Amino acid sequence: MAQKKVAFYTLGCKLNFSETSTIARNFKDEGFERVDFKEEADIYVINTCSVTDNADKRFKTIVKQAQKVNPDAFVAAVGCYAQLKPQELADVHGVDLVLGATEKFKITDYINDLSKNDFGHVHSCEIEEADFYVGSYSIGDRTRAFLKVQDGCDYKCTYCTIPLARGISRSDELLNVLKNAKEISEKGIKEIVLTGVNIGDYGKGEFGNKKHEHTFYELVEALDKVEGIERLRISSIEPNLLKNETIDFVSKSRIFVPHFHIPLQSGSNEILKLMRRRYMKELYVDRVNKIKEVMPHACIGVDVIVGFPGETDEMFLETYNFLTNLDISYLHVFTYSERDNTVAATMEGVVPKNVRAKRSKMLRGLSVKKRRAYYESQIGSTRTVLFESENKEGYIHGFTENYVKVKTPWNPELVNTLHEVTLTKIDDDGIVRFDFVKTYA
Template identity: 55%
Template sequence: MNRSVAFHTLGCKLNFSETSTLGRMLEEEGFVRKPFESEADVYVINTCSVTENADRECRQIVRRIRRRAPESTIVVTGCYAQLKPGEIAGIEGVDLVLGAAEKFNLARHLKTTDKSGAARICSCDISDLQGFRAAWSLHDRTRTFLKVQDGCDYPCTYCTIPLARGHSRSDTIAGVLEHAHTLAHSGVKEIVLTGVNLGDFGKGDEGGRQSNENFSALVQALDEVPGIERYRISSIEPNLLTDDIIAFVARSGKFMPHFHIPLQSGSDRILGLMRRRYRRELYAERVALIRRLMPHACIGADVIVGFPSESEADFEATFDFLQDVDVSYLHVFTYSERNDTEALRISPVVPVPVRQERNQRLRQLSVKKMQHFTAQQRGQKRPVLFEEQHKEGLMEGYTDNYIRVSAPYQEDLVNRVVEWVL
């Protein structure tokens, strides 16, 4: 009988696209894919390690699997596996730890892995990681996450991602276009472009790359692919979100008026300590240009609270800046200490209760901002792409500017873009 496999993804859209690709690869090898909460022969956990919670969650998941299916093979891959392979191998029940360079060789490793001994660690030296491997989600959601870039060359003092994913590298424009055509032929209507540092697209050692390849050129090329009705830019650094890109999105019929632009702090002093490549003035300029060209656009921001030495004045500067700047919602992260980061040498440390209180204040601000943004759109007619999932007779979809819409389930609306009055 064919072996069964179940996947669990922690973290970002990039991880989701890679898990989906791994699932298709194993299905091609004869594995039967099962829901994660069912009993399977193999469980694959694709981890994140942006926060301490992701590490802890991985341990909890392994324990749940052991209770449900004690004879199953447990594989851990992803950023946590790359950063702390020995720690993961020490978790009782884990059989295989795959580093970033071996993640896509999962099928080959499963042929030689059993529960006869200690966990096996495969290639967790970041220097082993070369080249770019494309990935995308398919038939998992109406929207497809297409990975076009990986790794990062930015040495932010709080971040372990360069250690987990290596240097910045990307697909070629020709390669991305080929994948977009494939997705269009499979019926996909919306592609979300993903990467670790998406705006850095164009770097890498892929063959056939042209010297003028960059993210702006990629966006313009994708706009011409027939069959794909909508694109979203998942997250892009403010210093890499150029005026040309913003202007092109404003006049494009396919790129959605939705931007997610990491801020991290509204204090220039903290941005300097974080070693970010912009200051708040540039961020405000980017938001202002988007608002001038696309008043209806949805703009999200990432923020970190409790970074070492963040004073009350620094936090208030962040709060006031975010209150004033016209963004639509916030993703708020509480700073957590990460091994091998320069931020560990910055003092004083912000007490955890203070971090949590600041997090709560910004989350409350985010709710108010999203309520204000959606209220502004009330009564407007906007295009909505409805998704297949439905619950209690309702289906959901997103407008072009990322407002979630619920409606009575109608099968003929699935994977269709329809005009909808908000």
């Protein structure tokens, strides 16, 4: 019998990428061959996202892409949207199987017969049942790996569906995180990005145990001692959970890099209260100042939402001016979109969509200026670059430890290697050029 082929498409966040990789390894253990999504496969697995409208709409397009390549292929949907609206996905023409939060890691158990179904079969759960933890990490796609350390969220932000899609906050055991980190390093991957829904809340056990077995700081401290890892990057962390001790530790760390991504969401305290965020903007300023005090060259990325219900022109300008005056490096701008079963969807003061789009455009423009100013501040400095594996129009790209994007003419020997470089100038495309100084492993 010919070996069955499986292909994957991942929508959304780094956490989804890490989980797709784990599911893919499960298929490999069952004897499947993984192929690219554009190739003909027997099964197409789509890992869905619920954060933006765009991710929802793209699902149908992706199903059509799979069917175009192989109309007889078995199509399965997993992930956040599959948990929130399983029947909606099951009703999409061509979908055979939809698995919710507790079932997605058992997908191979559900695939006994690969013949097409007349309608999509749904296996989902009440989200309260998602009280166990499945560790994940992604490898094979990049020169860096996404290592999942935490899942779910106990916060009740009024715009967010993640607690409904992923359940309560729970974490991997420290020893297991260290084991996974060691496994990744042994595969020759140079950089690990820690990921989760709310990683600063690391340490809560399974079954709704609110007690922290370990703290996020203890996790950082332990990972710093793992042999073979060249770089560790902290992905998004809530400002109220990013403590001084963690910032100080990163500033002196052997492998943790000076790059933080800290969600702000709004520079208006009024809007932060409506969002039920757990800090005011003054705390955010304090976190940025602390980082810059001990790591002046650190890169700081910011998430911000525009067009939240009740956001007046004045409040938006308050956010715009707040970010203009803050020593940050780039923005991830999200245009607010109504999500079913969230408090915000029922709030008054709905912002017209054309106004949301205009505000989003303004902040994206500000992000370009911020990134440019940050890159300019780094010209003349000596940094370490990790090169990636893609040939982009004759160039190979890489990132410095403090997240400056660089490029040099394509050379396959540079892939997944570290080099000390001096940053020399910013090209017309906004990417930085450099001179080689020293080569590492």
